[in-house]
Amino acid sequence: MLEARDLTISYNDRVAVSNVTLTLSAGEITTLVGPNGAGKSTLLRSLNGQVSRTSGAVLLDGQPIEKYSRRAIGRRVAVVAQEAELRFPVTVLEFVLGGRFAWGPNSGWGWETERDLVVAAEVLAETELTELSGRLMNELSGGERQRAVLARALATEASFLLLDEPTANLDLAHQAMLLNLVRNRCDARQTAALVVTHDLNLAAQFADNVLLMKDGKAVRSGRPHEVLTPELLSRVFDIEVLVDAHPITGAPRVTPLAVPRTGEIK
């Protein structure tokens, strides 16, 4: 289990996250939504030990995350974020094999094992990148590259996937595809996923739980239809919204109605 308990994170005299409690349970997708500056990414980054807490705790399998080595965390928690600019040529296969680092020997050296190759083959198949495995990452489209990033995260065989705005910059088809892949993984292996996203409808469609944040505080957490209500959304996002049900799936569907209350855009 990966959880944040009453977590507060502040730096530079700014409180980024304030008394937030969040639990990621096996097989479930939790989405983290809220306006900019709500502390979503900071919270996500604290869950793999990258950002240090000011008070409260981040617990992995019941132990404070500070107790684990980077390698140990790498085997349990994987992050899918905006892919950094690649300045060196690397093939998709080499890129995805990078995810096996934490399973290698306890040093900066070592060669890939049979198992590493097998896992890589599996995740490449899972993300439908097998034909592209010999190509250079720079030759891929944006959507394909993001799939490769997901593949690398899946190759770590981590029980917890943290995805920081994975669908930004992706076209419609790839957005849905990516989250479908996450859904499939969670269903197949009982992986837990945390997805930070701006897209409320995508969140509504794929999430089992939603955590709504504003100014570092948790406003509401629960099932999508409990959290994605007009009152809460208009309060948090400062904009009038209409929430109806998706005609096919029945999930909440959010439509902004007017200009932001505090904005001047006409």
Next chain:
Amino acid sequence: MDVGGTFLLAPLLKTKSLPALVLICLALACACHRGRSSFSDLTITREVIDDAGRRVLLPGRVDRVISLAPNLTEIVFAVGAGDRLVGNTTYCDYPPEAKAVTKVGDSLQPSLERIIALRPQLVLISTASQLEVFTQQLHDQNIAAFVTDPHDLDGVFRTIEQVGQILGQTQQASALVKKLRERTNVVQQAVQNAKPVRVFYQTSGEPLYTIGKDAFVTDLIRRAGGVSVTADVPGAWPKYSNESALAARPQAIILPTGGSMGAANSTVAEALRNSPAAVAGRVYKINDDHLARPGPRLVDGLEEMARALHPEAFKQ
């Protein structure tokens, strides 16, 4: 048609005050004249050619001269014009009186401002200090710059005579050169029948530098009864290959050290440790100031080298 101007000038031209007019014009001309250094003496009476082939225009008497190299300072004092030296470099330490003269910087980076502030009529420059760029700046300030560049001992004697002439100390300069030539002849005659000793002149050990065809020390070694093993190498101060130095098998090694150089270059280069010279103990340390400064003391260096290379020729 400048009718008005002619109208004004005409009465003036007709008066007997023409000489006065000329003087007034001259006075106006020198007031507008750029370059403060020319204030003291307007009349350019002489033109000399320096070692760089430049035409240098000089006044009749030079009272304020600056030297930008230690050898030139020694020459100025040696021809008896030391009292007219108003500036020299931080390296100029001989004769002892030279140390008291106002410093304008070192020979590589002299201060143009200081030089101008001292209002010299002439600046003496040695190309050994690589100041070609500087001479242009002096020219722009209307300060006469005289460049010296002797390639052998005769060239050094000529420089002494030239400086003597420029400073009006022709007699002293000639007497000095006569004495130096006599000493040189004594040395050359003493060694003329001896077999020339093969010499390696080590300017610097690590990295290994020596003298080439264009260095005046090469000529000096020849006169001292030796032959530089690097006499054919192009250039003046080449960086030399360690293996060629070893293969040259010099019979004697000269280490210019001491003097203003201090303790630097006082050990034989690694490549020559097993040379015939080192094995026979024929490694001679000679005051660098007597060998690196193309001035009167170069003959001291000549004598010291000759005594080292042919001790039997000087047994008195």
Next chain:
Amino acid sequence: MTVALSDPAGVIAMRRDRVTLRKTVVSCALLAVTLLLAVILLSLVGSEQLPVRSSLCALLSLGTSPCGLSQDQFDILFQIRLPRIVLAAAVGGSLATAGASYQSLLRNPLAEPYLLGISNGAAVGTMVALVFFGASEWSRPVLAFAGSLLATLAVYRLARGRAGATPERLILAGVIVTTFLSSVIVFVTTLMDATRIRSFTFWLLGDLSGTSKTLLPVTIAIAVIGAVALTLNARSLNLLMLGERDAFDLGVEVGRVRIVVFVVASLLVGSSVAASGSVGYVGLVVPHLARLSLGSDNRISIPAAALGGALFVIVADTVARTVIAPRELPVGAITALIGAPLFIYLLKRA
């Protein structure tokens, strides 16, 4: 669609694309053999002509038999030429390894000890040693190491912005540090006398003619140890090369690896500069060539760069010490003359 776990064909096909232990060993062995051949053949070349057969015989006998060479010829071969070639190899290997590591760590193919000001830091350290501790031979590499370490820290500190040390900021910081230290060097040079300046300027451009018997083994040892230490971090560097945050997420101890690379690379640069001045372009061109021909995987490109750098500088130095024999050119001039056009060509190909 899932790939059956027992799909040897698929997995084996994948293996052909990657860098494997076998590929690494074979490439490095080839390079090592070429290096050995270069050492032997190029020690037959120099400003003095040596009889070829006797020299080869003496070399192959490892110096135990003179094989008909005169004492002088033997000394030239074993006291002057061979140590110089070995020093060239050590310096070339050190600089190329350092360059390859900086490029991976700083995620910038242009990162090079010279461009980043680290060579200049080492040069300033060496100058301080020469001026204040002239008598002690050890002071040079020690202070050179201190200088390169300080320069590295300065560059890193300057480059750290809010978004971390991006490659652009690093190069900018490197340029600032390089030019600043260059001015320091020029300033100290003006305090020297004329004869010292000439020899010092030569040294600054790279001079392998120094013959210190005590420092040569140290330089070799550092080159080997440094290359090994950095190769042992190659897998971490592979991930760091793709992004510090990503590497962190995947389990790399980023802070630790960064310190190891900075310290070891500074040591490599410091010992090279102390022994031979600034030999530029090696850390830029050789790692590029290694990556172009063998791939970006550091497990192969770092050792390949080490061996390739040794080869490159040996060849450049042979040119420097023979082309205007018996005079010599600074080897840094040759590496620049070869390296600059080569680099332009590489840029065009990329």
